[in-house]
Amino acid sequence: MRFRSVAGDDLGAVLDWNVTEPVVWIPADRYREESAAGRLRPEWTWVAEGDGGRVLARALWWGRSDSEHPITLDCLSVHPSVTAPATLAAELLAAGHRAFAGRGAAGPPSYNIMVPHDGPGGDRAAVTAAVAWREEAARCAGLTERIERYRFEWTPQAGVPAPSTRLVFTPEPDDEAFVAVFREVARGSLDQETLANVASMGEEAAARDDLEFYLDCPGERDWWRMARTPGGELVGFAIPSRTPYNPNVGYLGVLPGLRGQRYIDDILGEITRFHAGLGTERITATTDSVNVPMAAAFERGGYRVSETRVVLSAPAA
Structure with a gap:
C-alpha cells in the first residue's frame, strides 16, 4: 500500500x-x-x-x-x-x-x-x-478528544426577531474590552472547546486566542456589539461574523451573574436582525450538543438543526 x-x-x-x-x-x-x-x-x-x-x-x-x-x-x-x-x-x-x-x-x-x-x-x-x-x-x-456539535440554520421563512426592549447594543472599538468579556463569559461556560482552552492556556490566553480567531474571520470588526441595559449595565456581547461560505452567529455571551434571564434570546435576536438587514438568505450557527440552553435559544430564535458534527482532535499539548 x-x-x-x-x-x-x-x-x-x-x-x-x-x-x-x-x-x-x-x-x-x-x-x-x-x-x-x-x-x-x-x-x-x-x-x-x-x-x-x-x-x-x-x-x-x-x-x-x-x-x-x-x-x-x-x-x-x-x-x-x-x-x-x-x-x-x-x-x-x-x-x-x-x-x-x-x-x-x-x-x-x-x-x-x-x-x-x-x-x-x-x-x-x-x-x-x-x-x-x-x-x-x-x-x-x-x-482522541471528541466533541459533538449541532449546526443550526436560520432562513427568512423563520421571520426576523423584533428589536430587544431590554438591551441596547453599541459598538465597542477597544479590543481589550472584548478580551475582558471573553474572559468573563468563559466562567461557567458549557462550551467544551472554551473549557478545554481555559484549562490548557488559562483564562487570559484563552480570551486573547478568541479575540484573534474572530478578528481573523471573514466578518467585519465593526459588526461587533456590547449589550447593555438601558441603564448602562453590561450584560454581554454579540459578534455577528462570517465563515468562508455564510454569515454566521460568531460568538455571543451573557455575563455569569446575569444568566438565567433569557438575555441570550435578545443577543441572538440582534445578531439575526443584523444579518437579515444585510439581505442574507441563510445564517449558520453551531453549539455543542451538551450546551442545552444555547441549543434551546437557537430553536426559540427560529434556527433549525441541519447537521450533526463529531469533532475529533488531538489532546492539548
Whole structure:
C-alpha cells in the first residue's frame, strides 16, 4: 500500500470518487470550487493506493485561503471493497499527519465528521456505522478528544426577531474590552472547546486566542456589539461574523451573574436582525450538543438543526 499526496496533474482518481454512506462528503464540483479558492490543495489531498495504483482511500484536509497548514480534515472515505476501512484510514491519516508535522504544523488537524440531521432515508443504523469506523480511524491516528456539535440554520421563512426592549447594543472599538468579556463569559461556560482552552492556556490566553480567531474571520470588526441595559449595565456581547461560505452567529455571551434571564434570546435576536438587514438568505450557527440552553435559544430564535458534527482532535499539548 502506498500513501501519498496528489499532484495537480493526477487528480482524476480523487475526483472520480463517490460516497454512498450517509455522511457529508466532497464531490468533484465542490472540490474544484474549494481548490480554486485555495481551501483544498494537492498537498493536503491524500490517497491510499493499492496494486496498480488503484485508489482505495482518500483524505481531504481543508484550510482557509491564507492558511499555511490545513486546519481540519473534512472528508475521509474508503472504497467499499476494503474489508477493514478503519485500519486503512488510520494509516492514511498517520501518513498525512507526519507530512504536515514535517512542514512545521504544530499538531495534527482536527477531523469533522458531518452528518445531515435526519440522515438520507432516516437510516440511523447506517449513520452509526459510517461514523463508527471513521471515529476508530481517527482515534488510532491520535485524534482522541471528541466533541459533538449541532449546526443550526436560520432562513427568512423563520421571520426576523423584533428589536430587544431590554438591551441596547453599541459598538465597542477597544479590543481589550472584548478580551475582558471573553474572559468573563468563559466562567461557567458549557462550551467544551472554551473549557478545554481555559484549562490548557488559562483564562487570559484563552480570551486573547478568541479575540484573534474572530478578528481573523471573514466578518467585519465593526459588526461587533456590547449589550447593555438601558441603564448602562453590561450584560454581554454579540459578534455577528462570517465563515468562508455564510454569515454566521460568531460568538455571543451573557455575563455569569446575569444568566438565567433569557438575555441570550435578545443577543441572538440582534445578531439575526443584523444579518437579515444585510439581505442574507441563510445564517449558520453551531453549539455543542451538551450546551442545552444555547441549543434551546437557537430553536426559540427560529434556527433549525441541519447537521450533526463529531469533532475529533488531538489532546492539548
